[in-house]
Amino acid sequence: MEMLYQSLGNLAIQIAGATRVFHHYKLDFCCGGHRTLAEALHKKGLQAEPILAELKQLAEKGETEKDWTSASNQELIAHILERFHAKHRQQLPELIRLARRVEQVHGDSADCPQGLAEHLENMHLELENHMLKEEQILFPMLSNGFHPSGPINVMQEEHLDHGEALEQMLTLAHDLELPLGACNTWTALYLGLKELKEDLMDHIHLENNVLFVERQSGEGSCCGSCH
Structure with a gap:
């Protein structure tokens, strides 16, 4: 146990x-x-x-996956940028487009995710702002061996906001339960929302529980104070 x-x-x-x-x-x-x-x-x-x-x-x-806890900060950041930052920038505009279409066509249905497109637009703006701060401020510091508690704490607080935004997204989308006879656009929207949710959770996990944790050895080890 x-x-x-x-x-x-x-x-x-x-x-x-x-x-x-x-x-x-x-x-x-x-x-x-x-x-x-x-x-x-x-x-x-x-x-x-x-x-x-x-x-x-x-x-x-005993399946093997990449052990990011032993990777350098530089390697981990490169992975985060390619696997998550780039992907979120592709996901959200398309999800916004799909959500707008569903709300326009199926607005009279009680199952329609009313307000979802606007919520996704807000998520897109907040997430883009967050990722830019990481790319321009925090990630370069971490790559150079620093562990700045202030910027890390700010990013962790914003991660909490992203988590709340995901919960609201699921509420607006009726927990991703498709109605009977849902059209292809509606189906594609909910599949995309599920992927976004899982990707964003994996993204935050890798930052909060690996990248932002002060490590004492390796190329990416820190030389600053622990948060």
């Missing part, structure tokens, strides 16, 4: 595939990565046994 008392962030790092389990059960391992599995399950009212069984099966399989 030791897994129960480890943080979600640590489990996500240590067990290849654990994030898929957390996504499935809607457990917040990014902004809520400091919570233990036991605390997260209690908050959601979930039984521990099936989730523990899945995690233990993954741990026993």
